[in-house]
Structures are given as structure tokens and as C-alpha cells.
Amino acid sequence: MPHLDIIDLNASYGSVGVLKGVNLSVERGEVVSLVGPSGSGKSTLLRVLVGLTPPSGGRIVVDGTTIDYRSKSSLKAARDRMAIVFQQYNLFQNMDVMRNVTIAPVQIKGRQRAEVEADATKILARMGLADKHHSYPDQLSGGQQQRVALARALALKPEILLLDEVTSALDPELVNEVLDAIRALAAEGMTMLIVSHEMAFVKEVSSKVVMMDKGQVVEAGPPREIIDAPKTDRAKEFFGKILRH
Amino acid sequence: MNYTFQFGVAFDVLPQLLEGAVLTFQMGVVTFAGGSILGLFFAALKTYGNRPLRGLAQAYVVFFTNTPALIQIYFLYFGLPEFGILWDNFVCVMIGLILNSGAYLTEIMRAGFLSVRATEMEAAEALGFNRLQQIRHVIVPHIAKTIYPALANFFIVILVMGTSIGAVVGVDELTGQAINLSTENYRWLEMFTVAAGLYVILTLVASIALALFGRWAFRVKAKVF
Numbered sequence: 001m002p003h004l005d006i007i008d009l010n011a012s013y014g015s016v017g018v019l020k021g022v023n024l025s026v027e028r029g030e031v032v033s034l035v036g037p038s039g040s041g042k043s044t045l046l047r048v049l050v051g052l053t054p055p056s057g058g059r060i061v062v063d064g065t066t067i068d069y070r071s072k073s074s075l076k077a078a079r080d081r082m083a084i085v086f087q088q089y090n091l092f093q094n095m096d097v098m099r100n101v102t103i104a105p106v107q108i109k110g111r112q113r114a115e116v117e118a119d120a121t122k123i124l125a126r127m128g129l130a131d132k133h134h135s136y137p138d139q140l141s142g143g144q145q146q147r148v149a150l151a152r153a154l155a156l157k158p159e160i161l162l163l164d165e166v167t168s169a170l171d172p173e174l175v176n177e178v179l180d181a182i183r184a185l186a187a188e189g190m191t192m193l194i195v196s197h198e199m200a201f202v203k204e205v206s207s208k209v210v211m212m213d214k215g216q217v218v219e220a221g222p223p224r225e226i227i228d229a230p231k232t233d234r235a236k237e238f239f240g241k242i243l244r245h
Numbered sequence: 246m247n248y249t250f251q252f253g254v255a256f257d258v259l260p261q262l263l264e265g266a267v268l269t270f271q272m273g274v275v276t277f278a279g280g281s282i283l284g285l286f287f288a289a290l291k292t293y294g295n296r297p298l299r300g301l302a303q304a305y306v307v308f309f310t311n312t313p314a315l316i317q318i319y320f321l322y323f324g325l326p327e328f329g330i331l332w333d334n335f336v337c338v339m340i341g342l343i344l345n346s347g348a349y350l351t352e353i354m355r356a357g358f359l360s361v362r363a364t365e366m367e368a369a370e371a372l373g374f375n376r377l378q379q380i381r382h383v384i385v386p387h388i389a390k391t392i393y394p395a396l397a398n399f400f401i402v403i404l405v406m407g408t409s410i411g412a413v414v415g416v417d418e419l420t421g422q423a424i425n426l427s428t429e430n431y432r433w434l435e436m437f438t439v440a441a442g443l444y445v446i447l448t449l450v451a452s453i454a455l456a457l458f459g460r461w462a463f464r465v466k467a468k469v470f
């Protein structure tokens with residue numbers, strides 16, 4: 001059984017269809033990368049998964065359980081299992097690093113603060129932020145902020161991590177520190193669905209690459225096949241453009 | 246110029262003036278608290294309300310910021326009895342001050358509402374916060390931090406300019422007390438010099454306390470002086 005199964009998923013903003021029958025599955029412990037041109041619906045797909053954009057058709061199944069996005073309890077369960085990290089980090093500006101990371105487990109899950117802080121301390125150390133507990137987001141570099149955002153997502157102990165272009169807003173020299181953190185998570189067997197334009201990284205870390213265009217999956221398969229030897233014209237054109245950069 | 250400043254007289258009445266200063270401070274705090282609740286309410290209407298509610302909030306703000314507080318209080322004190330409503334002078338002053346400062350605070354709070362970032366709200370939502378938790382943990386702290394300097398300034402304005410209006414209808418706050426005393430002892434200069442000194446001390450203490458609190462609570466980089 002796939003860890004995450006997306007079946008014939010549809011979504012639209014107003015009357016404009018953005019996802020038009022997306023099919024995609026992620027096995028437990030697998031890293032799947034979503035690639036495709038701007039506007040193809042990659043972010044929308046991740047937003048639908050965590051209930052930020054309502055689906056208009058199709059099914060999302062996590063570990064055998066279909067999520068009903070109109071039911072509060074089902075949505076809550078989905079958000080317990082999947083966590084998203086955004087391109088722009090979206091940290092809480094008025095909270096320090098520790099509070100950014102602990103607020104959801106403490107206030108929403110009702111866990112003991114001491115226990116959560118002990119957990120957070122470990123997670124932050126792994127993210128290379130052991131000395132930043134009391135810094136505020138505006139005192140950190142982009143790469144540090146993005147690692148805080150990763151830590152904040154991990155503190156909820158998600159089963160599936162959704163990453164939306166988490167390195168796109170970073171200066172080139174900061175990209176690697178974030179990619180290293182993701183590599184480590186992948187090595188530990190975290191199930192991940194990643195949107196990324198870092199083709200070398202995608203090739204290295206993912207077991208499957210899914211190319212989207214105009215709200216549909218165009219091609220899916222192992223990175224060597226999809227990136228190095230695409231079959232469809234659309235994929236050939238896309239990877240041709242990217243690799244020439 | 247042969248007026249001799251008599252420190253003795255000033256010293257004798259200090260306890261009464263201090264009483265007035267305490268009342269001034271209490272009036273300032275109550276006005277600020279009441280005005281803040283009104284401000285929060287009308288700012289929410291103005292930001293999130295439908296057309297009629299936005300219109301209502303706007304009418305409130307326009308009316309109370311475009312007429313002097315003194316006239317609003319006169320209306321309550323001298324006007325309402327014509328309609329059979331008799332409130333004592335203190336109640337009229339407090340209601341007038343709260344309504345008046347509420348209108349200014351509506352505008353201050355609204356700036357805070359507009360500054361909340363949609364992306365932070367989305368992050369909170371994805372983490373599982375419900376609407377109420379978002380308001381409590383994301384919106385309110387954010388607003389508080391953003392508008393804190395403006396709020397702190399406004400508190401000082403209320404403390405000095407707002408409350409002294411009470412003297413006109415016989416409330417014995419600091420200015421009122423100074424008037425009362427000088428009509429008894431004719432030492433106007435001494436009375437008002439001491440009163441002015443007490444105002445300076447009040448605002449100085451309040452400013453420093455507010456700046457320190459802002460630094461501690463919101464990392465507001467406010468100047469202490």
C-alpha cells in the first residue's frame with residue numbers, strides 16, 4: 001500500500017481548473033520530486049494535501065485512509081500526518097526560534113512544554129541551529145530561517161514531509177546547508193514529496209520524479225529515465241531548457 | 246513683578262494634588278482600556294465587516310475624531326438631561342473620553358489588522374491552528390507588536406490632554422484639584438506649577454515604563470527618552 005496515494009485529483013481557483021486529474025503515489029520512506037514549468041500546479045497540489053486549497057474532485061489516501069477535506073476531524077488527522085514547508089519559510093515573526101518550533105505541539109497537540117522543548121532542542125541541533133534558540137526570524141539568514149521552518153514542521157512528528165521549493169528564495173551559498181538537512185532526513189527514511197528546481201539534487205535524492213504540466217502528470221519514473229531520457233515532447237522541451245542553464 | 250513664590254503653600258497642598266494625580270492616572274488607564282476595546286471592535290468591523298458594518302464603523306470614527314472631546318462631554322453632561330438621562334459628571338467624562346479615544350484607537354488598531362501577513366496565517370493553518378488559535382497566537386501578538394509604539398504614545402496623550410478635560414465639569418483630577426485649591430488659597434502660580442510638575446513626572450514614569458515593557462514584551466526598539 002502506498003504511503004500517500006493521489007487519485008484523479010482536481011482543484012480550481014474560482015472557475016479556472018488548476019489540477020486536472022492528477023495521479024501520483026509515494027511509497028513509505030520514498031522521496032518523490034515534482035518538477036514542471038511555472039504554473040503547472042505543483043504548489044497547488046501540496047496546498048491541497050494540507051487543506052489550504054480545497055480539492056474539487058478525486059481522492060487523497062494516506063496509509064489506506066481516505067481524507068475528507070470537508071470534515072474538520074479528517075482534515076486535522078491529515079495535518080497531523082503531513083507537514084508542509086514553504087518557499088518563503090513563513091515563520092512567525094514575533095516569536096523566537098524555540099517558540100516557532102514548539103508552539104504547535106504545545107498549544108495544539110497539548111503536549112508537555114518540557115518534553116516538547118527537549119525534542120525541539122534535538123531537532124534544532126540536527127538542523128545546525130543549536131545556538132539560535134532565542135534568535136528571532138529577522139536576525140537569521142535565509143538558510144537559517146528555512147532550517148527553522150524545517151524544524152517547525154518536524155516538531156509535529158509528521159509521517160510525510162511536503163517541501164515546496166524550499167531553496168528557491170536562498171542565496172546560492174546557502175542552498176547547500178538546507179539541502180544537507182533534507183538529505184539527512186531522506187537517509188533516515190522520511191517519506192517526502194518535494195517540489196524543486198535543483199535538478200542535480202532531485203536526481204541524487206529522489207527515487208521517483210514526476211513531471212507536471214498544465215495541471216496534469218506528463219511523465220513519472222526513476223530520475224535517470226525522466227530527466228536524462230524523457231519520452232514526451234513536453235518533458236524533452238522542459239528538461240532541455242533547464243539543463244542548458 | 247513682586248510675586249513671591251511660596252514653597253510652603255505648595256508643600257502643604259501636595260497631598261491633595263497627589264490625590265488628583267492618582268485620579269488622573271486611573272482615568273487615563275480606564276479610558277485607554279475602554280477605548281482599546283471599542284477600537285478593537287470597530288477596527289475588526291472596518292477590516293472584516295460587510296458594507297453596512299464598515300459604514301457604521303466609519304461613521305463612528307468620523308464623528309468622534311472631527312468634533313472636540315469637550316463638546317462630546319458637554320453634550321453628555323448638559324444635553325442628555327434634556328432627554329431625561331442624568332449621569333453624574335464623572336460618568337459623563339469617562340464615557341465621553343472612552344468614546345472619543347475609541348475612535349482614534351480604531352484607526353490605530355486597523356493599521357495593525359492590515360499588517361498581519363497572510364503567509365503566516367497559512368503556515369499556522371497548515372500546522373493545525375483553528376481560527377481562534379490563529380487569532381490568539383498569531384494575529385493578536387502581531388498586532389500588539391506592530392501598533393505598540395502608537396498605542397503607547399496615545400496613552401500619554403490621554404493622560405495629559407484627555408483627562409484634564411474633566412476639570413471643566415468639576416471632576417477633581419489633577420487639573421481640577423489645582424483649580425479647586427487655588428480658588429481657596431489664591432496661590433494660582435504655586436498650584437499650577439506643582440500640578441505641571443506632577444504631570445511631567447506622571448508622563449515620564451509612564452513613558453519609561455511603557456518603553457521598557459515594549460522592549461521586553463515585543464522587542465519594540467522604543468527610545469526610553
Ligand SMILES: Nc1ncnc2c1ncn2[C@@H]1O[C@H](COP(=O)(O)OP(=O)(O)OP(=O)(O)O)[C@@H](O)[C@H]1O
Nearest residue numbers: 013014018036037038039040041042043044045165
Ligand atoms: N491564489 C490563487 N488564485 C488564483 N489562481 C492561482 C492562485 N494560486 C495559483 N494560481 C494559479 O494556479 C496555477 C498553478 O499555480 P501553482 O502555484 O500551483 O503553480 P506552480 O507549479 O507551483 O508554479 P511555480 O513553479 O511558479 O511555483 C497558476 O496558473 C496560477 O496562476
Ligand SMILES: [Mg+2]
Nearest residue numbers: 042043044165
Ligand atoms: Mg509553486
